[in-house]
Amino acid sequence: MSNSAQTLIRPPAIAGTFYPAAPDALTDMIDACMAGARDNGLSPKALIAPHAGYIYSGPIAASAYRTIVGRADKISRVVLLGPPHRVAVQKFCVPSVHAFRTPLGDVPIDPAGIAAALKVPRVEQSDIPHAEEHSLEIHLPFLQRVLGDFTLVPVLVGGPTPAETDALLKALWGGPETLILISSDLSHYHDYDAANRLDQDFRRHIETLSPEKIDDEQACGRFPVKGLLARAQALDLRVTTLDVRNSGDTGGRDNRDRVVGYGSWALEYASSARLSDDDRAMLIDGTRRSISNGLRTGRPAEVQHGSFSPALETYRATFVTLTLNKNLRGCVGSILPHRSLIADVAENGYKAAFGDPRFPKLTPEEAALMDVSVSILSHPxxxxxxxxxxxxxxxxxxxxxxxxxxxxxxxxxxxxxxxxxxxxxxxxxxxxxxxxxxxxxxxxxxxxxxxxxxxxxxxxxx
Incomplete structure (x- = not known):
């Protein structure tokens, strides 16, 4: 290959450090991470995933990539946004190279995507910030393993407003063929307990589509994340938390004084999002259990967090509707998400049975005959x-x-x-x-x- 052709390809910058340089070892490591990831039955348009070395964040990233395995043949382009760590970027920066190389091969750049990005205000083109940057490259071997062939629109994101990132994402959004991927780690170098508090707060801001609440300590990729949440509000996307841990969990318990947080999220169109049958059954059962507990004790059932799927632990707003002989018998809910999905149906089911002012309190005889319906609300x-x-x-x-x-x-x-x-x-x-x-x-x-x-x-x- 000529020198001029070589300059059109960005070589790997972190092979052998963040992930194995040998193709076989790299493939084995990715496959091991993917084998431990749960199939949540999701069909996301966008993902948020971490960018640390695979030994630290690989399992958390795998939980995001597992969600696209079922439709990998439909995804032909990835729009990848992440923060710069080595060379400052004011707003946005795309490269001029023709491909990004990893030990698994070359990932071609989508020229139409680059052209579309350059039409958006404040987008510059330079290969210098991309040359040694890890936040984008780290995702490519996973994507190569899951998707096979695809084209890439890599964008480094400096300090834009959510509206500016929203405008860029709008220009690159595409259809079912395009996956939006935001690269971000979470809190940096706090002790284990402090990191958990910060990361759980960040998780709630993601789940409730609240970009205005995200602060500088919570994520290095906060700027692209905020822009994605603005787009999610506009397009009625629904968020599911897949995994939140930190290096004190994945890198060993001996080093918990200065940890880095990692998380992964999937964003689907709310109009087509669907819980698994098991999760649906769990919510209906949880509602009935809460009502039964109310009949016995006068209180809703307590929810034991940590024993449910990620989807049920995600903050979502719900309404619970009770009917008797097809007639309304109670309906109470939440307009905005403020607790986990499983906790929300437990509380709203109890209130629908015993706190709807339009009806007397539910009797045991009625409870035995009632039908329960759960509605999960998208963001208004x-x-x-x-x-x-x-x-x-x-x-x-x-x-x-x-x-x-x-x-x-x-x-x-x-x-x-x-x-x-x-x-x-x-x-x-x-x-x-x-x-x-x-x-x-x-x-x-x-x-x-x-x-x-x-x-x-x-x-x-x-």
Whole structure:
């Protein structure tokens, strides 16, 4: 190969240090990490995964890559964003080389993706920041092993705003053929307990799509992460935490004074996201157990955290609906996520049975005959409108759950919520909105500039 051709390929910078340089040893190490990763039945559009040496973060990264094994043949492009550690980048930087090399072969750069990125403000092109950077390269052998052939759009992310990163991701988002991958470790060089506290806080900010709450201590890749969360809000993505540990867990218990945190997350479109049948059954059973405990003790069942799947331990908002002979018998829920999914259904199931003011407390006889339905809510997104007619036109029958907030004649804030199932009883959007205003305690013909609407979707099962 000529020298000019060689300069078009970025050679591996961390082979032999962060991961084995020998192809067979590298393959064996990746396969061992993947063998220990759980199949969660997810179908993510985007992943967040760590970038330390494989001995430290390989198992955590593998939990992210395991989620794309089932659709590996459909992914032909990876948009990879990560932070620079050696050469400063102001906003964004893409390379000019034609491929990134690893011991497993060359990963071609997607020229169309680079061209699209360069049309976004504040994107520069230089190979210098990429030459020795590990945060992107570390993911490539895993991706090569899982996906086989694919093209790459590598972007180093300096200090942009979430809106700037959101704009870049929007330009590169693509369709099912494109995987978005954000590279980030978590807290750095705290003692084990302090790191766990910081990393669990970060986990909650990810799960609740709260980029504004992420601070400088929580993740080296916070800037691309914040941008991804902004995109997730806009596109109604749902987050599942896959694994959160630190080097004190993976590198041995003898060194817990200065640890680095690692985590992995999967982001799916909420409209198509689906829990596994086992997790669904666990939620229905947990709801019934909480109601049974309420009948015996007057309290919801306590949830023993750490014994459930990652999906059930993720913070999500739910509504629990109880019916008796197909008639509503109680319905209580959470609008925003503020505790684990399994804990939320336990609490809301108890309140639906014994705390819905529209009904008397559930009796043991009714509990034996009741049907239980659980709805998992996506993150509410604001609905834009300039008039009541525009609000009606903006609603999507049989799809949208809707939250309404307004100020009444006495200056009091009023709120009402309808699950998407309500469309079955009120299929016309104008009547749906009128009934929602009534549920909020407002006259059905009330309209003023204080009215705000949010939409969400649900995964509902019984």
């Amino acid at each position: 997104r604001p609905v834009s409108f300039g008039s009541e007619a525009e609000a009606v036109d903006a609603l999507q029958p049989d799809v949208d759950g809707v939250i309404l907030q307004a100020t009444d004649a006495d200056g009091q804030t009023r709120r009402g919520l309808f699950l998407p199932q309500v469309w079955e009883q009120v299929p016309a959007a104008d009547q749906f909105l009128r009934h929602l205003k009534a549920k909020a305690g407002l006259p059905q013909d009330h309209w003023d500039n204080s009215i705000r609407l949010w939409r969400y979707t649900t995964e509902t099962f019984h």
